Amino acid sequence: MLAFGAFAVGTDGFVVAGLLPAVATSLHVTVAAAGQLVTVFSASYAVLAPVLAALTASWPRRRVLVTALAVFAAGNAITALAPSYGLVLGSRAVAAAGAALFTATASATAALLAGERERGRAISFVMLGVTSSLVLGAPLGTLIGDLAGWRTAMWLVTALGLLAAPAIWLRLPGAAGRGDGDLRAFLAPLRDRRVVTLLGVTVVAFTGIYLPYTYVSEIFAPAWAGGSGLAVLLLVYGLSGTAGNLTAGHLADRHGPRRVVVTVMLALAAAFALIPLGRGTFGTAVVTIVVVGFLSFSVTTPQQHLVISLAGPGAGLVTSLYQSAVYLAVSLSGGVGALALEAWGAAGLPYLAAVLMLAAAATNATRAGRA
CATH class of the missing domain: 1.20.1250.20 (MFS general substrate transporter like domains)
Structure with a gap:
């Protein structure tokens, strides 16, 4: 389940690069300007990942993961609906916030649930979702974008996030947050x-x-x-x-x-x-x-x-x-x-x-x- 969530997040990260020409034409900007969607996503991811991890340290891991996917899906839905370049850029930051929180939490949760002896395989299985998105998710999204438009491809990414959330909420074993309100300890x-x-x-x-x-x-x-x-x-x-x-x-x-x-x-x-x-x-x-x-x-x-x-x-x-x-x-x-x-x-x-x-x-x- 965590790997599937990582697949959704990874697909979003990889698929946008293949949609840039279509995005540029649709929003009446250059391809270079459309390329800033990738820049905004990456920069937002890098900045927000530790901040959001600290803010949600005391939450149960299941709540963090589902919240992250909800934010991720909302960001991609806004991207799919946004009529202007500025709003699309802003929506990429929202999607990045959800993606950053999910990926880091999923790896840590897998390591926690698996225990020390199985930690490596647990992390690798979560990261399998990311690598498989490079093999399958990004090409599929790009193909759908070519056939039905880039906004349809973004709806696909949104749907992947929404599919993963209820499965994680219902089936993931309970794991408490590691924070106790003491930020210095965290x-x-x-x-x-x-x-x-x-x-x-x-x-x-x-x-x-x-x-x-x-x-x-x-x-x-x-x-x-x-x-x-x-x-x-x-x-x-x-x-x-x-x-x-x-x-x-x-x-x-x-x-x-x-x-x-x-x-x-x-x-x-x-x-x-x-x-x-x-x-x-x-x-x-x-x-x-x-x-x-x-x-x-x-x-x-x-x-x-x-x-x-x-x-x-x-x-x-x-x-x-x-x-x-x-x-x-x-x-x-x-x-x-x-x-x-x-x-x-x-x-x-x-x-x-x-x-x-x-x-x-x-x-x-x-x-x-x-x-």
């Missing part, structure tokens, strides 16, 4: 240098991960050559990423999240460094994407597992900050990647990503403590 994990370091590592690592993904069309341009091959590469990336996410969750439970995440980061650095060798033909590009996608999504669960292990009672806040760190990294990857693309060309981006992954692995191994 914020205690941020006084732990290891937690703060891990959040910083998360920004560095996911900036490296999203650099090649954001500019995949440029990096693999020699292979897909403007045809439908790019869609195939993105599909392969999503499928291999889903497998990587599930595998990493199991390994984190068995061998410990720290060992797994450091090993994966080192392997991913090597894979990024080898991307220029696999971008020349479509066949080699597919193989490269399989490896990179598998390893990229293998970072998500053990890194989050490691943060939760260190956070203790403050896991709700820390998972929200973790999500903020990821969304900050998404924004940074676009800006940093644009500068690197201008300076070194598309072939230089994977090397920059490899350097970032090496830095993240080294910090995780030497300064982030043990969990």
